[in-house]
Amino acid sequence: MSERFRPAHADAPWARALLAASAVLVAIVMLVLPLAAVFAEALRRGLPVAIGAILDEDSLAAIRLTLIVAAITVPVNLAGGIAAAWAVAKCDFPGKRVLVTLIELPFSVSPVIAGLTFVLIFGAQGWLGPWLQARDIQVIFAVPGLVLATIFVTFPFVARTVMPLMQEQGRDEEEAAATLGASGFQIFSRVTLPNVKWALLSGVLLCNARAMGEFGAVSVVSGHIRGETNTMPLHVEILYNEYQFAGAFAVAALLALLGLVTLAAKTMLDHAAGRRAGGAA
Amino acid sequence: MSATALLGRRSRVAPVPGLGLTLGITLAWVGLIVVIPLAALAIKPWELGVAGVAQSLAEPRVLSALAVSFGAALLATLVNLPLGLLLAWAIVRLDFPGRRILDSVIDLPFSLPTAVAGIALTALFAPNGWLGAPLMAAFGWQVAYTQAGIAVALIFVGLPFIVRTVEPVLRDLGRDAEEAAATLGATRPQTLGRVVLPMLAPALLTGAGLAFARAVGEYGSVIFIAGNVPMVTEIAPLLIVIRLEQFDYAGAAAVGLAMLVLSFAILLILNLLQRRLRRGRR
Amino acid sequence: MSIEVREIVRRFGATAALEGVSLHVARGEFVALLGPSGSGKTTLLRILAGLEGSDVGSVRIEGEDMTGVPARERRIGVVFQHYALFRHMTVLDNVAFGLRVRKRRPSAAEIARRVRELLALVQIPELERRYPEQISGGQRQRVALARALAIEPRLLLLDEPFGALDALVRKDVRRWVRGLHDRLGISTILVTHDQEEAMEMADRVAVMERGRIVQCDTAEALLREPATPFVAGFLGEATRLDCHVRGGVAHFDPLPLPPLRVTLPDGPAQAFLRPGDIAVHAGPGPCTVRALRDAAEERARLVVEFGGVLLDATMAGGQPVQRGASCRMALRGGILFGADGRRADAEPVVRVLAG
Numbered sequence: 001m002s003e004r005f006r007p008a009h010a011d012a013p014w015a016r017a018l019l020a021a022s023a024v025l026v027a028i029v030m031l032v033l034p035l036a037a038v039f040a041e042a043l044r045r046g047l048p049v050a051i052g053a054i055l056d057e058d059s060l061a062a063i064r065l066t067l068i069v070a071a072i073t074v075p076v077n078l079a080g081g082i083a084a085a086w087a088v089a090k091c092d093f094p095g096k097r098v099l100v101t102l103i104e105l106p107f108s109v110s111p112v113i114a115g116l117t118f119v120l121i122f123g124a125q126g127w128l129g130p131w132l133q134a135r136d137i138q139v140i141f142a143v144p145g146l147v148l149a150t151i152f153v154t155f156p157f158v159a160r161t162v163m164p165l166m167q168e169q170g171r172d173e174e175e176a177a178a179t180l181g182a183s184g185f186q187i188f189s190r191v192t193l194p195n196v197k198w199a200l201l202s203g204v205l206l207c208n209a210r211a212m213g214e215f216g217a218v219s220v221v222s223g224h225i226r227g228e229t230n231t232m233p234l235h236v237e238i239l240y241n242e243y244q245f246a247g248a249f250a251v252a253a254l255l256a257l258l259g260l261v262t263l264a265a266k267t268m269l270d271h272a273a274g275r276r277a278g279g280a281a
Numbered sequence: 282m283s284a285t286a287l288l289g290r291r292s293r294v295a296p297v298p299g300l301g302l303t304l305g306i307t308l309a310w311v312g313l314i315v316v317i318p319l320a321a322l323a324i325k326p327w328e329l330g331v332a333g334v335a336q337s338l339a340e341p342r343v344l345s346a347l348a349v350s351f352g353a354a355l356l357a358t359l360v361n362l363p364l365g366l367l368l369a370w371a372i373v374r375l376d377f378p379g380r381r382i383l384d385s386v387i388d389l390p391f392s393l394p395t396a397v398a399g400i401a402l403t404a405l406f407a408p409n410g411w412l413g414a415p416l417m418a419a420f421g422w423q424v425a426y427t428q429a430g431i432a433v434a435l436i437f438v439g440l441p442f443i444v445r446t447v448e449p450v451l452r453d454l455g456r457d458a459e460e461a462a463a464t465l466g467a468t469r470p471q472t473l474g475r476v477v478l479p480m481l482a483p484a485l486l487t488g489a490g491l492a493f494a495r496a497v498g499e500y501g502s503v504i505f506i507a508g509n510v511p512m513v514t515e516i517a518p519l520l521i522v523i524r525l526e527q528f529d530y531a532g533a534a535a536v537g538l539a540m541l542v543l544s545f546a547i548l549l550i551l552n553l554l555q556r557r558l559r560r561g562r563r
Numbered sequence: 564m565s566i567e568v569r570e571i572v573r574r575f576g577a578t579a580a581l582e583g584v585s586l587h588v589a590r591g592e593f594v595a596l597l598g599p600s601g602s603g604k605t606t607l608l609r610i611l612a613g614l615e616g617s618d619v620g621s622v623r624i625e626g627e628d629m630t631g632v633p634a635r636e637r638r639i640g641v642v643f644q645h646y647a648l649f650r651h652m653t654v655l656d657n658v659a660f661g662l663r664v665r666k667r668r669p670s671a672a673e674i675a676r677r678v679r680e681l682l683a684l685v686q687i688p689e690l691e692r693r694y695p696e697q698i699s700g701g702q703r704q705r706v707a708l709a710r711a712l713a714i715e716p717r718l719l720l721l722d723e724p725f726g727a728l729d730a731l732v733r734k735d736v737r738r739w740v741r742g743l744h745d746r747l748g749i750s751t752i753l754v755t756h757d758q759e760e761a762m763e764m765a766d767r768v769a770v771m772e773r774g775r776i777v778q779c780d781t782a783e784a785l786l787r788e789p790a791t792p793f794v795a796g797f798l799g800e801a802t803r804l805d806c807h808v809r810g811g812v813a814h815f816d817p818l819p820l821p822p823l824r825v826t827l828p829d830g831p832a833q834a835f836l837r838p839g840d841i842a843v844h845a846g847p848g849p850c851t852v853r854a855l856r857d858a859a860e861e862r863a864r865l866v867v868e869f870g871g872v873l874l875d876a877t878m879a880g881g882q883p884v885q886r887g888a889s890c891r892m893a894l895r896g897g898i899l900f901g902a903d904g905r906r907a908d909a910e911p912v913v914r915v916l917a918g
Binding site (some may be wrong): 005007008009011012016019020021022023026027030031032033034035037038076079080082083086087089090091092099102105106107108109110111112113114116117119120121123124125126127139147151152155174175178184187188200206209210212213214215216217220225230232233234236238240248249252255256258259260262264266267274 | 286297298299300302303304306307308310311314315316317318321325346364367371372374375377379380383384385386387388389390391392393394395396397398400401402404405410411412420436437440456459460461462463464469471472473493494495497498499501510518519521522525528533534536537541544545548
Binding site for chain 2 (some may be wrong): 612613614633635637638639640642643645647648649650651652660661664665710711713714717870
């Protein structure tokens with residue numbers, strides 16, 4: 001009897017098999033094949049050529065610049081994200097919903113528009129352009145512009161991952177800590193932070209991955225000066241447009257590896273966070 | 282003394298400290314990075330005057346680029362709705378070897394840099410690519426360097442948004458509603474059509490909104506596969522870049538502003554639609 | 564309709580949820596499945612509804628074997644624990660659902676008429692346009708009931724339906740549901756872990772323990788003649804004490820309680836002393852009053868401490884007592900289970916007061 005019994009919420013075995021097969025097919029065609037193509041193209045002329053392309057002087061400069069941009073962007077958005085999440089989740093003030101909307105806004109703004117806005121302010125014909133030019137300060141077509149555009153694009157990641165969790169956890173524990181005499185910083189570091197650390201780490205990872213991989217926004221503000229304002233994704237574009245496919249895909253493969261590591265780390269983090277939540281329930 | 286005066290006198294005690302500091306940091310951060318730059322975008326085009334903005338936007342090349350961007354984003358979102366639902370269903374409801382891997386792989390478009398995705402999809406769908414060659418041979422379809430290519434890139438970029446918004450709702454749905462429908466005599470298709478799908482509809486709509494917003498502004502993954510032929514496969518963000526390269530700041534800002542206004546209008550409509558769907562539900 | 568459950572076995576992996584359960588429900592009868600969580604009562608209910616399969620055994624409704632009949636064809640109305648109302652439908656659409664998904668669906672006018680009738684029956688006609696989230700818990704429960712009744716069920720299953728209601732509402736709703744049952748005459752099975760609810764509502768109560776029905780009888784019979792120590796301990800408010808039988812007399816030493824006469828073989832035994840078995844008299848004595856209940860009534864209930872043990876007892880007479888006062892106590896009887904599981908009623912050896 002048990003073999004014949006099918007729960008009311010389950011579909012027929014053939015339907016389940018068909019659904020699973022189509023899901024796997026969609027994932028392979030839309031997600032796995034593109035990734036495989038990157039590595040296949042990178043290795044088409046052999047591993048030494050790929051490694052040579054990455055160790056090229058301009059590529060190394062691009063890698064260095066990408067690391068610098070990420071190293072500035074991530075801490076800025078981490079601090080801002082934590083502050084915003086704390087203010088929104090643990091305190092009351094008027095205009096909260098407007099603030100949340102503003103924080104999420106960069107997600108629905110095209111990266112190109114993000115880059116554009118900074119050109120409008122700091123560019124040669126921008127609001128501050130003449131003033132900056134008079135003092136010989138370069139923002140656009142220089143590292144500061146790259147950093148600003150990247151901060152805009154990766155702006156919501158930390159806040160968005162931590163805020164809902166903090167809101168869900170409510171204020172009970174923080175209020176309890178306050179009645180026990182903890183200072184604001186003690187409450188944060190000893191009560192709030194341990195509760196959200198996995199989500200925080202996951203937000204940082206996503207922020208970092210996007211910061212290193214951002215293309216549209218930095219493309220607008222960079223000026224594509226080889227060895228100076230070229231980040232890795234921009235370098236990929238230059239090599240690709242110069243028909244240096246092996247080099248383009250080699251650098252792309254490095255970026256893809258970064259994406260894969262992020263993905264694996266995030267999966268592990270979600271797992272850790274899920275297990276903790278499950279254990280607490 | 283009036284009641285309001287009394288209320289006003291009540292000392293406002295914040296149970297959890299730190300509002301001043303964190304709100305200060307937040308406002309500075311949001312103001313400098315988001316509000317001021319977007320204000321610049323909103324103000325800049327009007328240097329041309331109202332007529333100038335209208336003229337700048339009425340150029341056939343601009344109209345075509347906007348149509349391509351929004352049309353392809355809409356098409357990609359419509360394709361992504363069933364695909365996203367399928368993947369979410371597979372992750373939550375089915376058990377098969379590789380399900381966990383599938384679950385992780387879905388986030389790939391989130392963590393793969395767009396430029397990488399762009400050249401990868403181009404290599405894949407080029408006339409001599411792994412998928413491009415068979416499609417060409419079997420149906421005579423060319424995907425790369427056509428509008429279809431743009432749609433493919435936008436499907437890639439938008440897919441996880443729908444999966445990840447539907448997934449938690451599907452998980453929360455539990456078996457209760459479906460079991461209740463069964464005890465009331467509903468067949469499986471009736472249960473899916475009348476109970477499950479309507480319950481997922483708000484989440485599907487939210488995911489579609491996110492995917493659409495992302496797709497409209499997408500640049501990196503599209504420009505490699507699009508071919509970028511003016512009036513045919515030129516997307517609006519590329520037009521902004523081109524105008525900037527010609528130092529036409531106001532013209533570029535006009536296109537940017539038009540894109541933002543259009544996509545927010547569409548998101549607003551989606552939001553209203555969703556509110557209708559949700560009516561009565563909190 | 565009569566329901567016949569025979570020798571149902573259901574295992575989840577290595578653990579058995581049901582181990583050979585049999586149950587007969589007569590036409591129009593109201594039976595409660597009562598047991599602690601994990602005793603298998605919900606699994607049994609789900610098997611009856613066709614939401615779960617059984618490994619062995621059969622379910623027959625009016626003689627018809629239900630094996631292999633899917634839930635949707637059983638015509639069994641279920642009120643789920645959390646009601647499982649369809650959030651996206653109005654109250655009216657929820658109740659109409661079962662009529663609209665029928666193969667031969669009635670006309671729209673007929674459906675509307677039937678739904679109004681049902682909403683009137685459950686006394687919420689004014690709510691038909693509301694959504695589940697806009698109404699109270701008690702109202703939701705009425706909607707769930709109306710929805711289950713809409714399919715003209717042969718059997719009504721209620722899965723802990725009152726758990727989500729607050730205590731005041733619960734009492735009213737309980738009586739109202741039982742009244743509705745009496746009016747409609749539909750055989751009903753109620754799953755609950757609340758003995759008061761089971762005994763007040765049901766004609767018979769089936770007590771479940773670890774996947775078995777250990778006793779199924781009227782509330783009175785369960786209290787008077789519990790079949791096992793589990794039933795004796797689970798129902799009522801008896802205090803369980805270990806004792807030792809020697810020559811037809813049960814001794815409680817080292818507790819200084821008076822012995823009880825009982826016809827059990829020599830050896831260890833368990834005694835269940837119900838509040839009525841322990842009579843308390845005011846005045847100086849070896850016991851201390853620790854808590855009082857229904858103090859204003861003639862036979863006030865109280866908790867007394869005696870020799871380090873807390874006992875649920877009844878005031879037998881004399882002056883009213885207060886918390887902390889000392890008192891005397893007598894045993895009027897008790898239910899004893901021998902080591903072999905045999906039950907015997909006990910009575911006092913001599914009618915003297917303890918101490």
